[in-house]
Amino acid sequence: MKKLFALTASIVATASFATTLDFEGIPSGAITGYEYLANGVYFGGPAGAQVYDYGSGFGITEILTSGDWYSPLVITFCAPGDSSIDAISNTVQFYNHFGPGNGLETDMLQAWAYDINGVQIDYQQLIGDGWLSFAGGIHKVVVDDMQDTAFTIDDLSFQSVPEPGTFAALGIAVPLLFRRRKNS
DSSP states (O other), X not given: OHHHHHHHHHHHHHHOEEEXXXXXXXXXXXXXXXXXXXXXXXXXXXXXXXXXXOOGXXXXXXXXXXXXXXXXXXXXXXXXXXXXXXXEEEEEEEEEOOSTTSSSOOOEEEXXXXXXXXXXXXXXXXXXXXXXXXXXXXXXXXXXEXXXXXXXXXXXXXXXXXXXXXXXHHHHHHHHHHOOOOOO
């Protein structure tokens, strides 16, 4: 029984983790999608996703935006390394750099958070620079601009956990692994 408890605790501890992605190291203009799959997240949308480097003159390096700057960007959480296993994040936040005083523009963005069943659980808007934060069972976040201002995200932080059905399956399977056969 002690072995079962230790194994279950180990699985739960490794299934939940906090991650922050700053998009550094991916070449500017590169279309992204599954580069961060090992972290339990992938990106998509009608135009895909791209990394862009504004250069050090603006104090902003690599950021993430949609492939054409104006189409929605979809952030989806999955089991680390496997996009076919849905996951949720207890918390999601990201930063937008562009607001009054940065010398470029003021981004106006909006974001919708959805649960594992596709039900919208939150909606937020941000005008200018700042953080957007969501909490509670988020499977997917859709980010889009308002009034054709484009948008960027940086420092995407999340805590990915396999969806509850995965834990239910573990609850059934793990005890079977330790079941001892009775001698007849």
